[in-house]
Amino acid sequence: MVGLSEFGAEVIMLANKSIASNGTDQNDFILVRNIYQEPWVHATKVILSVIMALTCIIGVITNTFSLIIYTSPSFRKRSINILLAGMSGSDLIVCIMAFPVFIGTELPTLFPNIQLPPKLLALFVVYLYPITLMAGSLSVWCLVSITIDRYLAVCHPFIVRIYCTVNRALITLGVILTFTVAFNFVRFWEYSMVEPSKQTDFNAFVKALRNENLYILLYQTIATTITQYLIPLFVLCLLNLEVAKTILKATEQRRELVSSVKREHKTAKMMIFVVIVFIFCYTFGIFLSLLESLYPEIFDTRIGYMLNDINNILVVFNSSSNFIFYVKYSSRQVNMCFSKDSMIICFVVFE
Numbered sequence: 001m002v003g004l005s006e007f008g009a010e011v012i013m014l015a016n017k018s019i020a021s022n023g024t025d026q027n028d029f030i031l032v033r034n035i036y037q038e039p040w041v042h043a044t045k046v047i048l049s050v051i052m053a054l055t056c057i058i059g060v061i062t063n064t065f066s067l068i069i070y071t072s073p074s075f076r077k078r079s080i081n082i083l084l085a086g087m088s089g090s091d092l093i094v095c096i097m098a099f100p101v102f103i104g105t106e107l108p109t110l111f112p113n114i115q116l117p118p119k120l121l122a123l124f125v126v127y128l129y130p131i132t133l134m135a136g137s138l139s140v141w142c143l144v145s146i147t148i149d150r151y152l153a154v155c156h157p158f159i160v161r162i163y164c165t166v167n168r169a170l171i172t173l174g175v176i177l178t179f180t181v182a183f184n185f186v187r188f189w190e191y192s193m194v195e196p197s198k199q200t201d202f203n204a205f206v207k208a209l210r211n212e213n214l215y216i217l218l219y220q221t222i223a224t225t226i227t228q229y230l231i232p233l234f235v236l237c238l239l240n241l242e243v244a245k246t247i248l249k250a251t252e253q254r255r256e257l258v259s260s261v262k263r264e265h266k267t268a269k270m271m272i273f274v275v276i277v278f279i280f281c282y283t284f285g286i287f288l289s290l291l292e293s294l295y296p297e298i299f300d301t302r303i304g305y306m307l308n309d310i311n312n313i314l315v316v317f318n319s320s321s322n323f324i325f326y327v328k329y330s331s332r333q334v335n336m337c338f339s340k341d342s343m344i345i346c347f348v349v350f351e
Contacts, residue, residue: 048309049106052098055313059095059320063088066323080149080267082169084326086176087142091319093135098316100124101132122193130187137180137228139319143278144232145172150271151239153264155246160264183227186219221289229286236275243268273325281318285311 069075070085104124107114149169153160192208209215247265288311297304 044306045106045309048306048313049103052309052313052316053103055316055320056095056098056103059098059316060092062320062323063092063095066326067092077166079164079166079169080146080153082166082173083142083146083149086173087139087146087322090135090138090142091322094132094139094319095316097128097132097135098312101128102312102316119193122191126191126193127188130184130190133187134180134184136315136319137184138176140228140232140278140282141176141180142173143275144235145169145176146271147236147239147243147275150264150268151243154243154268157264183223225286225289229282229289233279233282233286236279240272240275244272270325270328274322277321277325278318281314284314 066088067085070081070088075081075085101124104116104121107116149164152164186209190207190209192206194206247268250265288307291307
């Protein structure tokens with residue numbers, strides 16, 4: 001599986017191609033490393049890494065603001081804000097973890113003079129990598145739950161007070177968190193830490209479960225694609241189409257809408273744009289997954305490395321861009337964002 005699950009994929013592949021059981025993989029390792037020695041490839045990788053770093057920084061700042069705002073007392077009274085706080089928190093973790101998992105593992109390849117301790121790189125891959133995937137999965141399903149909340153609020157306004165409550169939102173977050181941790185917990189065994197040696201090209205981690213073809217087929221390809229891509233995309237597209245039709249119908253009829261209904265419609269419009277960005281960013285990941293299943297060696301090529309980097313940037317961009325729509329469609333968030341209390345809290349956090 002590509003996308004978020006391939007953070008640091010280049011270094012992972014480099015390290016494990018050097019672990020040869022038959023003595024043939026070492027040539028592949030040299031070949032892959034030579035890819036980076038070409039000036040245009042190296043320059044492109046540096047540019048993509050800089051873009052990734054900037055996107056992560058922006059994502060950390062914007063999601064910190066969002067988390068502070070949606071957990072404030074005045075915002076905690078609505079179920080939608082509880083769910084948005086959950087998504088902001090998970091996106092914040094994705095952006096923070098992307099620094100060591102993606103950028104950290106790239107440094108030795110991009111800049112050979114920078115030598116990070118092998119044990120440190122191994123910690124990034126073995127432990128931080130699964131946490132990043134858990135946060136990404138949590139963000140995806142938070143977006144699905146928000147879409148369901150908006151569908152009920154716009155299309156079934158008379159039952160929204162029954163089902164869209166703060167307690168139900170907290171329970172939903174708890175269920176999603178439990179599911180994402182349980183589903184991704186096995187990833188802690190995808191790689192194992194070892195003592196650096198010539199056999200591992202002095203890397204401190206090796207493939208464990210990732211060497212099992214059955215695991216790759218059943219879990220990486222089938223289960224992950226269904227639970228992280230297909231089901232979420234199906235639900236998001238179906239429910240947002242219904243929400244959009246309801247809003248358009250109300251606009252065409254020019255009926256008088258009470259302020260509470262107008263607010264629900266405005267929030268629904270905001271989430272439609274968030275979903276559009278999500279679909280744009282994650283569709284590329286589905287394409288790469290299909291491409292990888294047809295051409296397993298695609299990520300051993302120059303174009304494969306570039307496509308994988310672009311996909312990683314799209315995933316982090318998706319986690320960083322939601323704040324734009326929050327500000328555009330919520331005047332309360334704008335006021336709260338630039339309030340004195342929020343600025344003080346953010347200053348303390350980043351200090």
